[in-house]
Structure formats: C-alpha cells, structure tokens
Amino acid sequence: MGTEMRMEADEPDAGTPRLEVGAGLEGVLRRTYGGRLEGVLRALTRPPSEYAIRVNTLKTTAERVAEEFGAMGVRCGRSAILEEAVVIYPGEPRAVERRGKMVVVDKFAAESVMLGSKLYEPGILRSERVAPGDEVFMADPRGHIVGTGIARFSSARRHTAGIAVDTRESVYSLPPVRESRLFGDGEIQEQSLPAMVTSRVLDPQPSDVVVDLCAAPGNKCTHVAQIQGDRGLIYAFEHSPKRLRRMRGEIRRLGIRSIRTAQRDSRYIDRDFPELRADRVLVDPPCTALGVRPKLYEEAAPSEVESCAAYQKQFLRVAARIVKKGGTVVYSTCTLPAEEDEAVVGYALDELGLELDRQSPAVGGPGIGGGRLGAAQRFDPDVSDTPGYFIAKFVRP
Ligand SMILES: C[S@@+](CC[C@H](N)C(=O)[O-])C[C@H]1O[C@@H](n2cnc3c(N)ncnc32)[C@H](O)[C@@H]1O
Structure with missing residues (x-):
C-alpha cells in the first residue's frame, strides 16, 4: 500500500450554511486556515459524501458485508482507499418540518438524529407532554429541527437509558447500522x-x-x-x-x-x-x-x-x-x-x-x-x- 492517494471534496457551494462558532474560536481557526476558513466552516455543516464502516476481517470480508447491506436495500460500496472498509451514502440534506410535539435534545443527540439515528433517553433535555405513540419532532437547543418520529417514552416517567424516539424522518438518512445483524455479530464497526x-x-x-x-x-x-x-x-x-x-x-x-x-x-x-x-x-x-x-x-x-x-x-x-x-x-x-x-x-x-x-x-x-x-x-x-x-x-x- 505505498501509493499516494488523495480524496478530494467537491467545493461546498455558496448556498451551504456556514457553521456557527464563537468569535474566539473563529480567531483560533483563522490562525490555522487564513482565507480558507469560510470553506472549512461550510464543509463542517455537511457529512462526507461517504460514511465509512470497518469490516472485521477476522470474521468476514468487505465483499460479503457490501452484499448483505445491498440485500437490505442500503446504498453501499467498497472503499477505494482501504480494503477493509465499505461506505454507505448519507444522501443530500432534506428540510424536516415540525410535526407533532416538540422534544429538545442535546447537541450530541441532535447530530446523531440528524444522520438518521434513533433518539436515546439520555439525549433528551426537555419536551412537551409526550406519551408513547405520539408523533414528535426533535430540535437542538438552538432550535434546528433534526428529525421527526414516534415516541417510545413518556414525559411523565422518564428513564435513564433506552430508545426514546423511533426516528422516521431526518436531515440525512443513514440506515440503522447498529441494529443490523452484521453489527450484532461483530462483523462491522462504525469508524x-x-x-x-x-x-x-x-x-x-x-x-x-x-x-x-x-x-x-x-x-x-x-x-x-x-x-x-x-x-x-x-x-x-x-x-x-x-x-x-x-x-x-x-x-x-x-x-x-x-x-x-x-x-x-x-x-x-x-x-x-x-x-x-x-x-x-x-x-x-x-x-x-x-x-x-x-x-x-x-x-x-x-x-x-x-x-x-x-x-x-x-x-x-x-x-x-x-x-x-x-x-x-x-x-x-x-x-x-x-x-x-x-x-x-x-x-x-x-x-x-x-x-x-x-x-x-x-x-x-x-x-x-x-x-x-x-x-x-x-x-x-x-x-x-x-x-x-x-x-x-x-x-x-
Ligand atoms: C479520542 S478518545 C480515544 C478514542 C480511541 N482511541 C478509539 O479509537 O476508539 C480519548 C480517550 O482518552 C481517554 N483519556 C482521557 N484522559 C486519559 C488519561 N489520563 N489516561 C488514559 N486515558 C485517558 C478518554 O476517556 C477517551 O476515552
């Protein structure tokens, strides 16, 4: 593997939003990037076009994993860079409309839901009165709506762990990799x-x-x-x-x-x-x-x-x-x-x-x-x- 390989990103277009950062941090990043900073801040609001998954070659091969994902209907391919990696595609961002009751989630949870993950109980900061089965939308503390779904939790009886919302719609749509057989059997790792x-x-x-x-x-x-x-x-x-x-x-x-x-x-x-x-x-x-x-x-x-x-x-x-x-x-x-x-x-x-x-x-x-x-x-x-x-x-x- 001694060859030089570069992965070039498409220049984010001017319509891509710019990441919100504090003035102090912007100054730090400007010292590193100078005039490139705008492009860096825009790129950070979007996921890479390929989401990588490591194949556990002690148990299986990338070819078999790609086939199994394909059979599940997941758009997936082999990495051009590493033989032990497969990639899946998060697609283009979609605007998610508010629907049902509001659940405010922490930034970490919001960034996962945004990609298509389920919401877990510890990520909830506050919510309207919600009962299992209710339709909800999930927003980060600054009000960005990241997904909608069906609640499993009750705002009256909060637990400390477990799935709180089954996400139905999200800004990007990665499949629930962690719920797959491949993940459960230790054949893949998100990385x-x-x-x-x-x-x-x-x-x-x-x-x-x-x-x-x-x-x-x-x-x-x-x-x-x-x-x-x-x-x-x-x-x-x-x-x-x-x-x-x-x-x-x-x-x-x-x-x-x-x-x-x-x-x-x-x-x-x-x-x-x-x-x-x-x-x-x-x-x-x-x-x-x-x-x-x-x-x-x-x-x-x-x-x-x-x-x-x-x-x-x-x-x-x-x-x-x-x-x-x-x-x-x-x-x-x-x-x-x-x-x-x-x-x-x-x-x-x-x-x-x-x-x-x-x-x-x-x-x-x-x-x-x-x-x-x-x-x-x-x-x-x-x-x-x-x-x-x-x-x-x-x-x-
Ligand atoms: C960036 S994460 C490491 C990720 C890990 N290498 C991987 O690939 O999954 C840094 C880790 O360092 C741990 N850590 C922080 N301070 C440490 C210390 N003084 N000694 C050992 N581990 C520490 C953190 O708890 C955290 O799990």
Missing part, C-alpha cells in the same frame, strides 16, 4: 476513514507489542488487532471506568483475544509499569473534536484548545519513554487547530527527541507549515471528503 488510516499508518506487525494510551471505545486498538490477525499483544489503557466497560464490550462483540485492557491514567504508565517496552505506541488523546462532521454549531472555547494541547503533550512524553529504540509512535486527533496538531508535533520533535516518519497510506494533505511537517497527514474538511483529522508518525531514533 471514519481517517481513523482507519491511523491504525494502518501505525503498521503493526503480527508479533508486535502495541500500547494504546487512550484506548476507549476501542476503535483503533481493535483495528490494530485485526491488522495483526489477532496474533500480537496489545495493552489498551483507558482512564474512564465507564468508557473502559464499553470498550470491553466492543472487544467481546468483535471477538478479539489479543487485547489486554486496564484502567489507568496513562500519563503515568512509565511509572506504573517500569518494565513496559513497546514496538508501537498509539496516542489518540482527548481533543476538541472540531473535525467531526456534520456539526449543527460549535461551542468550544479557545481555552479548550490550549488545555487539550497541554494534555496531549503529556501522553506523547510517556509514549517517547516506553517505545523501544527504532520503534514507532503514532499521534492522531479528530480536530483542526494547528495548536493541537502541528504544534504538538513540534514539541515531540524538539523536546522528546522523536523524529517524523513517512506515512503510508498517504490519503490526506501535508501538515501546515511545510518543511519537516510535510510528513504529517492532515485531513481538512474543505479539501478532503472525510471528517477533519490529523496523523503524525514518529520513530524513536
């Missing part, structure tokens, strides 16, 4: 294309010891296991007990045996496990997630960009300590500001003694700033038909 590229760039060999410092919900480490044919040894560390439980469920669902999980603050892994030495380390830390699309609006403050960047550096410091000489560290984020991407890479080069390595597959564009940062891989939503993403690959000399 963006750049996220899959990250594990490919790590290039794990079958007998490698791999450490994932920020592992839940386990998308990348389960992909790494798949690439290794489930024959390696992966230590997947995660700080949040709730997210760790979810990851363990995902590992079971996918039928993977080579991952050892532990609840840890990974900033101290070198101290907790002084003997631990890894061939490859994955650093996929918390970030401001500004590349996730489609977005209804964005509320992150510039201070969050700064605090994420400071946090991200701490994981890279540990990665540089536990990786073997000649070993690989891959750093990734699903965000856009250079402060969390190229500047963190600069820290790893200048302060940690790591060196940038060439990436394969090369699907995105080069890092901003040129020079040595050209070896990083950036997926900018105005030019890549993918979520916004950043990947850097290092070697420890």
